[in-house]
Amino acid sequence: MFNVGKVADKAWKMIKMVNLIEGKHSRYNREEIQNLLDIKKNTFFRYKNCLEEAGIVIYYNRKLKAYKIREDCHLKPPNLTLSEALALIASSNSILNNSELPYYEEVNSSLAKITATLPSKVQAVLEPLKSRIHFSLNSLVDYSECREIYTLLDNAIHKETNVWIKYYSHKSNKTSERIVSPYILDFKKGFLYLIAYCHNKNETRMFRVDRIKEIKITRDKFKYPDDFSLKKYMGNSWGTMRGEKDVQVKVKFSGDIARWIKENNYHPTQEVEELEGGSIIMSFTTSGLSEVKGWILKYGASAEVLEPESLREEIKDEIKGMMEVYK
Incomplete structure (x- = not known):
C-alpha cells in the first residue's frame, strides 16, 4: 500500500540533508547528519545516492572532515512563464504584506531567490505589478512572537x-x-x-x-x-468548531443582503432557493452551530432562521439580551 506519510518524511529529510551540507560554513560529518535526521547509516547513503541521481553531487571533504555539495552543482532555476511568475508573486504577497503571518521570513527569502533567477526582461515587467495584485490573508494574531513554537511544531510534524x-x-x-x-x-x-x-x-x-x-x-x-x-x-463544520452531529440549517435573507448572499459560497453543502420579491432561502448542513449563530446575527433583521428551531430560539435569546443592553 502506498504510504503518503513515509514518502513525505523521506522527501523532507532529503531536503533537510541538502540544507545541512550546502552552506558555505557548514561542517557536518556522516554521524552528525544521521543524528540530526534520525536516520541510520544505510539510509544516509541511500539518500546520498538519490540526490546524486538528481544531479546533486555530494562528496566527503577530508580537510574539513565534513560532507559538502560540489561547488559546480546548483539547482536549475525554474523556467517560469510570465503568468506563472506573476501568480507566484501575487499569492506570496498574501503573506509578504503581513509580517505577522507565519513563515513571513521564509517566503520573503525564497521569493527573492526565485525572482532573481528570472530573465531581466521578465523582472522588469513584474516589478511594477508586484503592488497592484494582492490577495488578503489577514492574521488576527501577531505570529512573529510564536516563531519558535511553530518552527518546533513544523519539525515535529515532519519527524513524527x-x-x-x-x-x-x-x-x-x-x-x-x-x-x-x-x-x-x-x-x-x-x-x-x-x-x-x-x-x-x-x-x-x-x-x-x-x-x-x-x-x-x-x-x-x-x-x-x-x-x-x-x-x-x-466534516461539515462551519469554521473551526466541530459539533457532535450534523444539523440542517435554513435561513431566509431579504433585501440587499439576499443579493449579496446569493453571490457567495459560504459552505460546501450550500443551496439557495430564490423567492418572489428578491428574498432567498439558504440551506446547508453543518455541525457546531455557535459560529453559524454569530454569522447570522451580523445580518440583523435581514436574516431569519427557519430551521432548526433550537438555533432560532438561541438567536431570540441573544436579541433579548441585546435589547436589555441597549434599552
Whole structure:
C-alpha cells in the first residue's frame, strides 16, 4: 500500500540533508547528519545516492572532515512563464504584506531567490505589478512572537515526534500540560491551528498555536495515521468548531443582503432557493452551530432562521439580551 506519510518524511529529510551540507560554513560529518535526521547509516547513503541521481553531487571533504555539495552543482532555476511568475508573486504577497503571518521570513527569502533567477526582461515587467495584485490573508494574531513554537511544531510534524505543550484553554480559562502527536498546521480564519492527537484526552483535537505557552520536543515517536485527512476530520463544520452531529440549517435573507448572499459560497453543502420579491432561502448542513449563530446575527433583521428551531430560539435569546443592553 502506498504510504503518503513515509514518502513525505523521506522527501523532507532529503531536503533537510541538502540544507545541512550546502552552506558555505557548514561542517557536518556522516554521524552528525544521521543524528540530526534520525536516520541510520544505510539510509544516509541511500539518500546520498538519490540526490546524486538528481544531479546533486555530494562528496566527503577530508580537510574539513565534513560532507559538502560540489561547488559546480546548483539547482536549475525554474523556467517560469510570465503568468506563472506573476501568480507566484501575487499569492506570496498574501503573506509578504503581513509580517505577522507565519513563515513571513521564509517566503520573503525564497521569493527573492526565485525572482532573481528570472530573465531581466521578465523582472522588469513584474516589478511594477508586484503592488497592484494582492490577495488578503489577514492574521488576527501577531505570529512573529510564536516563531519558535511553530518552527518546533513544523519539525515535529515532519519527524513524527510527540511534543509536550503547556496550553491555555479559552473555554475553561485554565492552562494545562499535554502530550500531543502533531498532525497538521492549518491557517484558518485569521488563526494558525495545530491539529493533533491529544494523549491526555485520547482524541484528535485542535489547538490555537498562539495559546501554546511552552513547548518541548520529546523522544517519543508516533505514526501519522494513513486514514487521517483534515477534510474528514473537520466534516461539515462551519469554521473551526466541530459539533457532535450534523444539523440542517435554513435561513431566509431579504433585501440587499439576499443579493449579496446569493453571490457567495459560504459552505460546501450550500443551496439557495430564490423567492418572489428578491428574498432567498439558504440551506446547508453543518455541525457546531455557535459560529453559524454569530454569522447570522451580523445580518440583523435581514436574516431569519427557519430551521432548526433550537438555533432560532438561541438567536431570540441573544436579541433579548441585546435589547436589555441597549434599552
